[in-house]
Amino acid sequence: MPERDTATFPPEQLSAATPGSTPELLHWLHQQLQAGQREASLLQSLRDTGWTDTVAHQALKAVVQWRTSQAQAPCAPTPLPGADLTRRPCLLDAGDRQVQVLMCMEQPHILLLGDLLSPDECEAIIAAAQPQMARSRTVAIRTGGEEINADRTSEGMFFQRGETPEVQRLEARLARLLRWPLANGEGLQVLHYGPGAEYKPHHDYFDPAEPGTPSILRRGGQRLGTVVVYLNEPEEGGATYFPETGLRIQPRRGNAVFFRYAQPQAHTLTLHGGDPVLRGEKWIATKWLREREFH
Structure with a gap:
């Protein structure tokens, strides 16, 4: 699956549809999957940090489904801080x-x-x-x-x-x-x-x-x-x-x-x-x- 830009990932929207999760948890799972982490390892990490099996499975499932649905979508550039240097100002x-x-x-x-x-x-x-x-x-x-x-x-x-x-x-x-x-x-x-x-x-x-x-x-x-x-x-x-x-x-x-x-x-x-x-x-x-x- 093509790598997705994290700026397009909608953690708040997915969190509302995934009881017990948080936008930060879903964003972290997205980053982990993007970095190549295995789903089984992510589930164990969530258990180790106190998340219940139900929430862990539902959150991971929601992120995996979203990534699959977006596999063919065009990627948008990540907004980043930075000065306007287009005219090479002094x-x-x-x-x-x-x-x-x-x-x-x-x-x-x-x-x-x-x-x-x-x-x-x-x-x-x-x-x-x-x-x-x-x-x-x-x-x-x-x-x-x-x-x-x-x-x-x-x-x-x-x-x-x-x-x-x-x-x-x-x-x-x-x-x-x-x-x-x-x-x-x-x-x-x-x-x-x-x-x-x-x-x-x-x-x-x-x-x-x-x-x-x-x-x-x-x-x-x-x-x-x-x-x-x-x-x-x-x-x-x-x-x-x-x-x-x-x-x-x-x-x-x-x-x-x-x-x-x-x-x-x-x-x-x-x-x-x-x-x-x-x-x-x-x-x-x-x-x-x-x-x-x-x-």
């Missing part, structure tokens, strides 16, 4: 300021932006975040919760959307620049890396094969894009590194790098990490963009 309109286009790579899609934030805005975000900093956690992909990860040796915190004037302005600029609803963004995460701290290479999307993914997707669907905003400049080290392309982006205060991934798969070439800080410290703010409204 500047982009962020609403209340002009933002520089410093670099753009097509595969993977990576966009380096200059002067997204002013120095004063960077300092204000750091100052507001400092009292709330704690050892950074990552999403626990097997349970859907959070956990300490040895690969991520930073401190961090999350702002609620629009929590401070500076956060509100940054989110509004990103929504305009990347043509993506503000409500589809997770809360802004601020991270602090001291000497020796790093984040080893990883993907930002949620692996469809992990049993905790359905519960994560309930809050707004899959991640589609990442924005890393540099709030200061370490003296040495701390670059954002894409090992599959060999690209390293040095932190410059007020600049930001955006990259996206149309599918939660390694072929998007969006494996990335944060090099160890060798001297000084690094402050960044990270914004993840979801398929749907994040709550």
Whole structure:
């Protein structure tokens, strides 16, 4: 059966006709089948995470039937966040300021932006975040919760959307620049890396094969894009590194790098990490963009 674009899949409609299921469960099953997972394995995964046999079978049956019915239908492109680069602009309109286009790579899609934030805005975000900093956690992909990860040796915190004037302005600029609803963004995460701290290479999307993914997707669907905003400049080290392309982006205060991934798969070439800080410290703010409204 031809692969289907997840943007055309109607989880809400199927959920209404499948008692006990959720749109997130049905969307996850669709992604699993698209990735080649076997039906028996999916049923066992659902049992392991607490779904009843009745709901598991009905949900899987509904998704399989829909995919079969759509096998011959034309595929529509997946809506993705991204700036309008059709005329290869040097500047982009962020609403209340002009933002520089410093670099753009097509595969993977990576966009380096200059002067997204002013120095004063960077300092204000750091100052507001400092009292709330704690050892950074990552999403626990097997349970859907959070956990300490040895690969991520930073401190961090999350702002609620629009929590401070500076956060509100940054989110509004990103929504305009990347043509993506503000409500589809997770809360802004601020991270602090001291000497020796790093984040080893990883993907930002949620692996469809992990049993905790359905519960994560309930809050707004899959991640589609990442924005890393540099709030200061370490003296040495701390670059954002894409090992599959060999690209390293040095932190410059007020600049930001955006990259996206149309599918939660390694072929998007969006494996990335944060090099160890060798001297000084690094402050960044990270914004993840979801398929749907994040709550």
